Each structure stands twice: as C-alpha cells, then as structure tokens.
Amino acid sequence: MLTCQTIDPLPDLQQLLLLKVKRIELFVIPQIEIDECGFRACMCLTTNQGYGWSEQFISEAQKPASWNSWSATLPHYIGVGSLSETMQDETNSNAKHSPIHQLFTNAVQHIHCIPNETTPHRRTFTRDNNYNNALMDRSVFYLSLF
Numbered sequence: 758m759l760t761c762q763t764i765d766p767l768p769d770l771q772q773l774l775l776l777k778v779k780r781i782e783l784f785v786i787p788q789i790e791i792d793e794c795g796f797r798a799c800m801c802l803t804t805n806q807g808y809g810w811s812e813q814f815i816s817e818a819q820k821p822a823s824w825n826s827w828s829a830t831l832p833h834y835i836g837v838g839s840l841s842e843t844m845q846d847e848t849n850s851n852a853k854h855s856p857i858h859q860l861f862t863n864a865v866q867h868i869h870c871i872p873n874e875t876t877p878h879r880r881t882f883t884r885d886n887n888y889n890n891a892l893m894d895r896s897v898f899y900l901s902l903f
Contacts, residue, residue: 811863824898
C-alpha cells in the first residue's frame with residue numbers, strides 16, 4: 758500500500774461538518790504556455806467560512822468531450838447541510854478520483870489551511886472582480902452555481 762503525507766494539515770472534521778457551499782465558480786481557460794497544450798481549470802468556492810481556490814492543469818489528451826458533463830457533479834455541493842455527508846457518499850464511488858472532485862477538494866482544503874511564511878495568502882484570499890473578469894474573458898467554459 759502506498760501512502761503519502763501532505764504538507765498542509767487536513768481540515769478539522771468539525772469545521773468540515775459546518776461548511777456550507779454558497780457558490781461555485783468554474784473557469785476553464787486555454788493554457789498559454791508555448792510548450793504545453795491544454796487547459797487550466799480554476800475553481801472559486803464561496804462558503805460560510807470564506808473563499809477557497811484551486812487550479813488544475815488538464816492536458817489536451819485529458820480534455821473531456823463536454824465540459825458540462827465533466828462538471829456535472831458540482832451542483833450536489835451547493836447548499837449542502839453537511840458537506841461531509843456528500844463527500845462521504847462519494848467515498849464509495851469512482852467520483853472521488855475524478856479531476857473535478859480533486860479540484861473541489863483542493864478548494865475546500867484551501868479554506869481550512871493554516872497560513873505560514875510559504876503560503877501566507879491562503880487565508881486572505883478574496884474575490885477579485887478584476888481577476889474574475891480577466892478569467893471570464895479568456896474562458897472557453899464558465900460555470901456559476903449558487
């Protein structure tokens with residue numbers, strides 16, 4: 758069995774139980790690196806405990822036939838009374854291994870991580886409308902759920 762240790766501690770279970778997702782925004786933009794073809798998926802969560810952010814690279818070979826299908830599980834997280842129950846439901850499914858689930862999980866962990874000198878920005882992340890507008894202008898796919 759292969760195990761790994763994360764640098765950041767996992768969120769406290771009590772905090773996770775109280776987390777309620779109010780909004781999910783997903784931006785998919787083309788990768789602009791000359792050497793890389795693919796996409797950058799960016800997710801912003803708005804919750805009762807603050808904002809979460811995550812990004813994931815999706816290669817051209819991993820590009821789904823439909824971004825709508827790829828993100829179809831996200832509405833299940835909106836307005837959840839107990840986020841841990843929803844995530845527990847996915848524990849027994851293949852959904853937990855999907856890129857969209859990993860993107861969501863990373864955004865949740867971003868909310869709960871403790872800032873330190875290497876990641877002082879994590880707790881202070883705020884919605885920046887100028888940044889969101891720039892992402893929106895470049896997006897090939899945008900989803901906003903609330």
